[in-house]
Amino acid sequence: MTAPSRMSSAVLATAIASLAFLATGFVVVRGLGNIKNASDVINVTGSARRSITSDQAIWRFTVQSTDLQSLQTAYKNFQATQPAIDSFLSAQNLSATELRREPVSAGPQKYNVIETVGGENREVERTKYVVSETYRLQSNDINKIQKAVTDATNAFVNASSGNVNIDSGDIEYLYTKLADVRLELLKEASQDAQRRAQAIAQSAGNSVGAVKNARMGVFQITPRFETSVEDSGSYDTTSLEKDVTAVVEIDFVVK
Template identity: 80%
Template sequence: MSAPARSASVIVATAIASLAFLATGFVVVRGLSDIRNASDVINVTGSARRSITSDQAVWRFTVRSSDDESLQGAYRAFRATQPAIETFLKSRALSPAELRREPVNAGPQKYTVIETLNGQNREVERTRYVVSETYRLQSNDIAKVQGAVGAATAAFVDASTGGVSIESSDIEYLYTKLADVRLELLKEASQDAQRRAQAIAQSAGNSVGAVKTARMGVFQITPRFETSVEDSGSYDTTSLEKDVTAVVEIDFVVK
């Protein structure tokens, strides 16, 4: 190969190497830039808690009668309980808006018993006839609901005989203004996150800027002073006094 040809080859090779180096340098610089941008974001979690007092109570009880012979027998027993039930309800001064009565349910019900025959146990399917009705008391007067539950035990003693049972549920305590509280707590939790981010940034001589991303966590509504939480959120209805907790996760730009 002649000298001019070799010189041309060297020039071309050098140019290709230079371009490759520049391209590689661009990728490295770009990568460093991305890393720097990523480190310019601070991720913090903010929370806020509010104590509330339930403003509504719900109580349910079910009157259920049964008879092994016929539906008519179950219904007669069910009707025999009504005077005691009606007297009790009237004594509590309940308004139509506070008391709801579900439709009466009636029909056969299958059940299984164990019988022993010739020393062998066997399952035997039998039928009983059941009549039931559920009452639902819901009121903003929580003391009225609590008083009704306390008085029900004595009032239903005579009714709960002759194949009739009175099944009472626990009181459910609700808070009807929860939507407003949630909005206020989200604002407070966001402010808490910003304060935390600012404290962290200031320790490094920086400050926080705009919100880059924000994620709202689940709400925890728990009995007062209880610390247990659930991944999907919780809504306690067993306690009169509750705590509502909101959590947010925010990425702030660091300046």
Template identity: 30%
Template sequence: MKIEQKELFKAVLIIVVSIAAVAGCWQIAHGLQNFRQGEYKIKVTGMAEKQIKSDLVVWNITVSGKAPTQNAAYTEFNRSNRLIRQYLRENNIADSTISTNSVSVEKQTKSIYDEHSERYFELDDGYAVRQDITITSRDLPIVERVYQKISELYGRDVNFSSSDPLYYYTKLDDLKMELLHNASIDAYKRAETIAEGCNASVGSLQSSTMGVFQIVGLNSSEDYSWGGTFNTSDKEKKASITIRAVYSPR
């Protein structure tokens, strides 16, 4: 009796497995048919990049003067400002490339700690006068040369601070169009590779959206960001863009 039950169990198991195999084959065949009919999509991400060189430099200098009285602070500021302007002209920085903001005057204070009362007290510490000078130029070599040697003015007791130059690429619209074109071609090639692996071909474009456009320093360790990065510290840069495309197979 036990032998008959075992044989019956084997027979039922064979029938179940056979049914499952037939159903699986039908699903595979049906899925491939739907794939060919375009119910499935080919989703790809294309990418393009290009090495670019900055064509505009922006350099910021802050001129200052500090003294116990407001008039004395202005006098010190004017002296430093005159020497800075003279230095820029002598080194071929054109006046047309120079812009300034308004002069600011701030009353200064300093904190003094009193040991007897164990408290800090604010005391007057004179006045500070400041103005930002911005050089915006397409002549990068001249600006870089002046920037590299302006520290010699500290030896003349000129009160100023200098920021690192910022580098920009001004033809961004043309660059985006070029990269979008190349990224679209790359996306289509990727779709073709996927379709060939499935014994199909690429059909019509269903949708296409621009992904991340960003500029990073060339040969730098700067990280790419999903939010996009716009490098201004390097003169030599690399621009890249991604595009997400969806095709129907055929």
């Protein structure tokens, strides 16, 4: 091979190597660009809280008569409580929509007891006869429900007997406009997240752009000033005064 031919081959080899290097360099730069774009996101959590006062109350109580011998006797004892119960309810001035009486339930029920037979303790199945009825008081007049619970103390003492038990539940406090509050809190929580993202971006000399991803957290409805939360959300019905908290997680594009 002549010298010119050797020189041409060297130039060609150098050119091919240069092109390969440029191509490789292009891929690396492009790859770095993709990584930069993907990382130019700020992930922030925003929250909003509002205090509310319950606007509806529910209270339930159950009258139950039990007899070990017959259903007829259980029902007779149950009927004997009705004058006191009816007098109590009449004194509460409840409207037809504020008082609901569930159908009377009556029938035998099985239960187990431990008895000593031949010097040994054995579990034995027995039958008892039960008649019961549940009353539900529900009103937007919360004072009315609270008064009914207070008045029930004396009324139920008069109605109860050895074979009749009256089980009174706790008052449940509800808020009927919760759907509207949730929408407003989501907006406020999103605005809070944006303010947080802007503060972070500005500290680095940048600004935030469009929302890339958004995730809504669970709502927490807790007693006023309560700090505990549940992973699946909470809905307190025990307190008249409550706090509603909304949380959102948002990814903002950085400009």
